[in-house]
Amino acid sequence: MGCATATIKYLVFLFNALCALLGLGVIVVSSLALKDVIDETRPLIIFFIVIGSIVFLISFFGCCGAIKENVCLTWTYATLMLVLLILTCVLSFAYLNRIDEKAVSKNTLDKAWDKQKNGTDAMSIWQSSLHCCGVNGSSDYTSANLAIPASCYAGNGTANATATPPAKIYTEGCLSSLINAYAKSLKYVKLFAWILIGVEGAAFLFATILAITFNNEQRRSRY
Template identity: 65%
Template structure:
């Protein structure tokens, strides 16, 4: 094995290690987020979980191909990465851009507020975690002839409820979350592109060495 091929082989190992760690991180983070996710965002979280699993498996095949110096495994690995790269680009540049954070926040709170009016404490989770009260403020409870719940207060001794409505808080949250998803997607695309290039070059190097060995 030549010096250039050896360098590329180590690069493949490096990128594969990054991809494997990234795949595990994607699975863990999105699995945790899936529990309290809105219906509109569940598909993208599930897609990321599947994507993380596929990234981890492909990284494993890439390591096997590099260790065994198998042309077949190396090309299978490179082609799989190309397909994965295309899917990631579609997710980041097409699907993620179609998600409207403000509309998602409105739909989530409309559902929670309807539950609240029907006697179920549907707003408690958002009011406690986002330090807000009602959809647009405490007037929502007054207008609906409802008692302001304890989740609208900092603690049991506080007499003044949160003044900010949960819609504003949730819109900001989803806006920041979508920015993080897009930034993470860019990082994922960059790592996958680098891994695909190094994997393709390694497969070509193995193929050339196999061809030279026949003569």
């Protein structure tokens, strides 16, 4: 095996390791983001978890193909990397980068607020987790002639104004809090997605070069 072939072989090993680590990173970050994102985007985050899992698993083909210098395994790995690269690019360009955090957050809270006005405490899940009150603030309740719920109060939802000291109402509205939380969660998912695209592209390139090299060496050995 020539020096160039050995170098490419080790590069395939390196990018396999990076792909495996990034695959695990995407799984962890996307799993953590699931608790903050809303129902409309959960399928997208789950799909990234699936892609991360697949990237981690198919790195096995790259390792085996490089170790055994097997043309079939190496081409299988390169093909799978190409498919994953296309899927990751489609998700990042067509879906992930086009998500409007403000519009999605507003739509979610508008639905919750409509239920709240109809007697269902739909805002409590957001108010308790984000430490906020109402869509734009506690004045939303007074304007709608509604009692401020316990989830708007600091201190584990203790809505007792006569307590010593009195319970404090969250001053920030849930819309801005949800937008910030949603943007923060997606930021890390986007970061790992773009890094994954770069590593997948490099892994596909080097695996293709290595497969062609193995194929040429097998062809020369027959003569």
